[in-house]
Amino acid sequence: MNTEVTRRSLVELAVERMRERILQGDWQVGQRLPTEPELALQLGISRNTVREAMRVLAFAGLVEIRQGDGSYLRTSQDPLQAVQAMARCTLEQARETRHILETEAIGLAALRRTEADLQGLRAALAGSGEHFHGDVDAYVTCDLVFHQRLIDAAHNPALSELYRYFSGVVASALQHNMATVPRCQATFDLHGQIVDAIEQRDPQRAKQLSRTLIES
Secondary structure, eight states: OOHHHHHHHHHHHHHHHHHHHHHTTSSOTTOBOOOHHHHHHHHTSOHHHHHHHHHHHHHTTSEEEETTTEEEEOOSSOTHHHHHHHHTOOHHHHHHHHIIIIIHHHHHHHHHOOHHHHHHHHHHHHHHHTTTTSOHHHHHHHHHHHHHHHHHTTOOHHHHHHHHHHHHHHHHHHHHHHHHSOOOHHHHHHHHHHHHHHHTTOHHHHHHHHHHHHHO
């Protein structure tokens, strides 16, 4: 049997076993999880397999890995199903969700933003501007940073966390649009106008510009 397939299967099995323990309530939110050697002994697998499985759980948002301190349970609610549901949504469904989530958050950002938020937004916008007429993947990566900072400027942790899960859908929509619609500088300029509206603490203008950007 292919050793790579075998190793992947062992990691998947370890992930499934740890997910079961989390859902069964064996560990409490905020609790430090057993060490890699302890988990390896409990699950009957190697430490390397445990380490890779923990990385999968961290990527899924269930576990937080703190360097030099161990791994901690972030939530007992597995977000994987939500992420999978988002991945299956259509472009129109993604657009609807952006209107509800992103536009409203940007309105709040106009009311709550700090000077540090504005500096971060300007820096992210400058970074994405360097790639708008260049490599699509590089632009999308930078643009997601900008949009996440827009949401973070609302200073609502729940909105920020939701948007992090939703960002994969936003990335797919952006890549699709940039591959099918000619790039227009006026569309990119909307980003700067949104930041201007946020700086001026004008939530209605910020939301209107956001709607225009989502529909562009």
